[in-house]
Amino acid sequence: MLGYALRRVLTAIPIVLLTITVCFFILRLAPGGPFDGERALPPDQLRNIRAYYHLDEPLVMQFFRYVAGVAQGNFGPSMVMKDFTVARLIGIGLPFTLMLGFTAFIVGTVAGLVAGAIAAVNQNRWPDYLLVFVVLIPIIIPNFLMANVVQLVFGVYLHWLPVGGYTPGAWLNLVLPVLILAMPHGARVARLTRGSMIEVLGTNYIRTARSKGLGARLILARHAIKPALIPVVSYLGPGLSYLLTGSLVVEQVFALPGIGKYFITAALNRDYGVVLGTTILYVFIILALNLIVDVVYAWLDPKVRFR
Amino acid sequence: MADVLVVDDLDVTFQLHNSEVKAVSDLDFALAEGETLAVVGESGSGKSQAFLSIMGLLAKNGKGSGRAMLGDTNLIGLSPGELDRYRGKDIAMIFQDPMTSLNPALRIRTQLGEVLVRHQGYDRERANRAVIEMLERVGIPEPVKRASAYPHELSGGMRQRVMIAMALLCRPKVLIADEPTTALDVTVQAQMLDLFKTLTNDFGTALVLITHDLGVVAGVADRMMVMYGGRCIEKGPTDTLFYDPRHPYTLGLLHSTPNVDKRAARLDPIQGLPPSLEHLPRGCAFHPRCAFRFDRCFEERPPLLPVEDVREKACWYQGELNYEEVA
Numbered sequence: 001m002l003g004y005a006l007r008r009v010l011t012a013i014p015i016v017l018l019t020i021t022v023c024f025f026i027l028r029l030a031p032g033g034p035f036d037g038e039r040a041l042p043p044d045q046l047r048n049i050r051a052y053y054h055l056d057e058p059l060v061m062q063f064f065r066y067v068a069g070v071a072q073g074n075f076g077p078s079m080v081m082k083d084f085t086v087a088r089l090i091g092i093g094l095p096f097t098l099m100l101g102f103t104a105f106i107v108g109t110v111a112g113l114v115a116g117a118i119a120a121v122n123q124n125r126w127p128d129y130l131l132v133f134v135v136l137i138p139i140i141i142p143n144f145l146m147a148n149v150v151q152l153v154f155g156v157y158l159h160w161l162p163v164g165g166y167t168p169g170a171w172l173n174l175v176l177p178v179l180i181l182a183m184p185h186g187a188r189v190a191r192l193t194r195g196s197m198i199e200v201l202g203t204n205y206i207r208t209a210r211s212k213g214l215g216a217r218l219i220l221a222r223h224a225i226k227p228a229l230i231p232v233v234s235y236l237g238p239g240l241s242y243l244l245t246g247s248l249v250v251e252q253v254f255a256l257p258g259i260g261k262y263f264i265t266a267a268l269n270r271d272y273g274v275v276l277g278t279t280i281l282y283v284f285i286i287l288a289l290n291l292i293v294d295v296v297y298a299w300l301d302p303k304v305r306f307r
Numbered sequence: 308m309a310d311v312l313v314v315d316d317l318d319v320t321f322q323l324h325n326s327e328v329k330a331v332s333d334l335d336f337a338l339a340e341g342e343t344l345a346v347v348g349e350s351g352s353g354k355s356q357a358f359l360s361i362m363g364l365l366a367k368n369g370k371g372s373g374r375a376m377l378g379d380t381n382l383i384g385l386s387p388g389e390l391d392r393y394r395g396k397d398i399a400m401i402f403q404d405p406m407t408s409l410n411p412a413l414r415i416r417t418q419l420g421e422v423l424v425r426h427q428g429y430d431r432e433r434a435n436r437a438v439i440e441m442l443e444r445v446g447i448p449e450p451v452k453r454a455s456a457y458p459h460e461l462s463g464g465m466r467q468r469v470m471i472a473m474a475l476l477c478r479p480k481v482l483i484a485d486e487p488t489t490a491l492d493v494t495v496q497a498q499m500l501d502l503f504k505t506l507t508n509d510f511g512t513a514l515v516l517i518t519h520d521l522g523v524v525a526g527v528a529d530r531m532m533v534m535y536g537g538r539c540i541e542k543g544p545t546d547t548l549f550y551d552p553r554h555p556y557t558l559g560l561l562h563s564t565p566n567v568d569k570r571a572a573r574l575d576p577i578q579g580l581p582p583s584l585e586h587l588p589r590g591c592a593f594h595p596r597c598a599f600r601f602d603r604c605f606e607e608r609p610p611l612l613p614v615e616d617v618r619e620k621a622c623w624y625q626g627e628l629n630y631e632e633v634a
């Protein structure tokens with residue numbers, strides 16, 4: 001098991017390298033640069049700045065310089081927010097984003113699992129019909145639209161919850177953003193759980209379990225849940241990455257102090273270092289999550305258990 | 308000997324979108340302690356549904372009615388919770404496909420042990436010991452190791468042995484085996500039947516052997532029940548049905564089985580297809596395929612009536628059944 005995890009970590013290295021390479025060159029191919037402001041800079045000043053950031057070197061040189069820096073843990077300076085390093089910006093924004101994403105992940109996953117299982121057990125009765133319908137809403141309606149709707153309803157009309165902003169400790173401000181992030185995720189988890197649970201409940205081995213007189217609760221808890229979780233768990237890895245990227249948008253809509261603010265401004269301003277640094281960190285997080293998911297997967301399905 | 312299971316007027320009905328289909332009609336039979344009853348018939352004749360209804364395992368759209376008396380208890384119409392007092396303990400069932408009938412996510416010892424924990428109140432450890440003992444008894448080599456295995460680590464034959472062990476853990480009064488050998492290698496089939504015979508003998512368990520392979524029945528069953536279109540059309544001691552069938556369908560079945568009857572020089576399946584339960588022919592359901600039919604068969608359904616002491620058949624024809632006439 002440990003050997004397996006180690007191998008997985010090693011195979012992650014080329015993936016990270018590949019991501020850096022692709023992102024680096026795509027960013028550079030995109031038109032524009034960090035210093036194309038509203039007013040064009042005087043040519044000699046521009047030349048100086050470009051030299052300062054090594055932007056005048058051949059692209060390949062810049063690439064190797066960047067990779068060498070990253071290997072030493074140095075993500076370079078922000079080219080737009082002059083007083084900050086990339087690492088510093090990420091350090092300010094990322095913890096909040098992760099907190100928001102993971103909270104939404106847990107809320108959505110738990111709600112989705114419970115709702116999906118209830119629907120499956122009541123297949124073709126009203127709880128099932130209700131869920132199948134309700135679950136479509138957050139999947140069809142885009143995040144930002146939904147966010148505006150709940151802001152209007154719960155914030156502006158009902159005055160139950162704040163519309164946006166956040167200062168540490170003001171957890172009420174997080175209710176709507178978490179809800180908006182959690183809903184589409186929870187909806188997908190619920191659909192998956194419902195489908196796989198219905199399938200499992202119709203299998204021969206559940207019939208065997210019933211023939212043994214085990215009782216509905218034990219059958220559900222011991223015989224049905226584990227196999228039914230398999231497709232759900234394999235969705236959780238990608239699901240969490242959607243959440244973390246989705247939170248970039250939600251942070252904007254709710255004016256939250258996560259990394260989204262910096263990332264979006266950085267992308268618009270071609271602040272190369274910040275965009276790359278954030279992307280690399282996300283790739284790290286996603287790879288780590290997938291590793292965890294695979295370990296859980298192996299526990300659920302003995303057939304893929306590693307020797 | 309005393310009867311352990313008495314089935315009386317058993318019907319199984321499936322609700323379809325806007326109609327219903329009767330998969331089993333008016334089934335009567337009694338199963339004596341320790342005896343082996345073979346249930347034979349073509350695919351779709353209602354064999355499985357009859358016994359699934361007794362076990363309370365019908366699909367959601369299916370419903371059983373009538374009586375299946377296990378001692379003083381009518382199993383038909385009990386709620387799942389009430390049935391759980393008997394299922395796995397006094398009456399157990401083995402299914403056709405051993406590859407999919409065990410839970411892939413649980414160890415063998417968990418799946419077997421839970422039966423003893425549930426019905427006998429054993430603790431985990433005692434259950435484990437009993438499980439290993441039973442695995443050994445059904446001929447599984449290295450039972451301690453196999454007990455910790457997952458189903459996918461075992462071969463098909465091995466899994467069916469595990470299923471047998473599982474069904475017999477509580478030494479049930481009745482064991483229903485639904486085509487237990489169909490999915491297995493021919494070489495393993497004979498061993499498996501031997502195992503059934505030995506174990507049910509040792510435990511005094513009555514065995515219902517559902518099959519469409521008459522070759523399986525010959526050496527194993529005391530009595531035999533032939534089903535057609537959801538009804539029993541002939542039943543009696545195995546020998547008498549084999550050597551002196553009285554129903555044209557039974558005769559046809561025997562001739563469609565290789566190596567059983569030397570009179571058949573070639574493999575002779577019964578002409579025509581089994582009927583659809585939704586559109587059963589009027590009169591005798593077998594009449595479209597019957598070589599002995601006459602005018603009465605088109606109009607009136609023959610009831611199951613005694614012929615001699617120990618056998619019954621549902622057929623109007625009273626004359627000699629001569630195979631040459633069929634061929």
Ligand SMILES: Nc1ncnc2c1ncn2[C@@H]1O[C@H](COP(=O)(O)OP(=O)(O)OP(=O)(O)O)[C@@H](O)[C@H]1O
Binds near residue numbers: 349350351356369
């Ligand atoms: N869920 C269901 N809904 C409707 N009809 C069903 C359902 N399950 C079974 N049936 C009907 O019951 C009939 C008898 O099925 P059954 O499984 O008892 O056949 P069988 O004799 O066991 O055949 P086989 O040898 O193929 O196992 C089927 O032909 C089918 O028409």
Ligand code: SF4
Binds near residue numbers: 591
């Ligand atoms: S009742 Fe008539 S049709 Fe039916 S089996 Fe007997 S002879 Fe054939």
Ligand SMILES: [Mg+2]
Binds near residue numbers: 355485
């Ligand atoms: Mg069947």
